[in-house]
Amino acid sequence: MMKRKLLVGSITGLLVLGGAIGAGAASNTQDVGSKGKPADLISTEKAEEIAIEEVGGKLKSIELEKEDGHFVYDIELMREDNQKIDLEINAGSGRIIKVDRKDGHDDDNRSSKNQEVTISLDDAISAATKDTPGKVKEAELDDDGYYEIELVVGLNDVEMKIDSNSGKIIEKETDTDND
Known part of the structure; x- marks a missing residue:
């Protein structure tokens, strides 16, 4: 009888633990569609619009990257005064994460x-x-x-x-x- 209680208790514990692990795995994949592709992200056009509205300039490059489990747009703008500006924008929310301004005088x-x-x-x-x-x-x-x-x-x-x-x-x- 004691063995049966121990066995039932162990099985119950494993089921609870398995459910918690499954729920955690599901929450980590919410911003990714099938085959690991981005889902529900802002468009490159919207990311460009956010960047230009924030600092001005013309688009030089834009790239969608995955950093620390989240998708971000890495954007490079060039202003008329030759200042190069790099921005990171959260691809899900459109929030600006980082702005890095550099002098545009290249050697x-x-x-x-x-x-x-x-x-x-x-x-x-x-x-x-x-x-x-x-x-x-x-x-x-x-x-x-x-x-x-x-x-x-x-x-x-x-x-x-x-x-x-x-x-x-x-x-x-x-x-x-x-x-």
């Missing part, structure tokens, strides 16, 4: 291609999403004079290179291995 010698850019990053993103509708994961002007745009389309990542003068797609690659 590196940029190629003349970068100085001939005629379309904005927003225009390059529009060209990419017009061709392939999806959620922008990362977008930036490459040192070689073209925009690199990475989109999430369903369960796939699509990477594009957009000419910074014509806005035409130079290269498009789909990565279907997202495990």
Whole structure:
């Protein structure tokens, strides 16, 4: 009889512990959809709008990253006074986490291609999403004079290179291995 009580007590304890672990696991995945993809996040356009409203400037790059279990937008803006500003924005709430201001006077010698850019990053993103509708994961002007745009389309990542003068797609690659 004593063994039966001990066995029932042990089983009850394991069930309670298992339920607590399951509930904790469920709460840790609320901001992630199937296959670990972001769910219910603000758009890159909204993140850009928040950043520009806060500090001004033009979008130089935007990237969706996961930090400490939360999704954030890492945004780089360039102001007319050549001040580079990096911001981190919580991708779920839209709250600004960090603002880092830097003097924009670089000592590196940029190629003349970068100085001939005629379309904005927003225009390059529009060209990419017009061709392939999806959620922008990362977008930036490459040192070689073209925009690199990475989109999430369903369960796939699509990477594009957009000419910074014509806005035409130079290269498009789909990565279907997202495990």
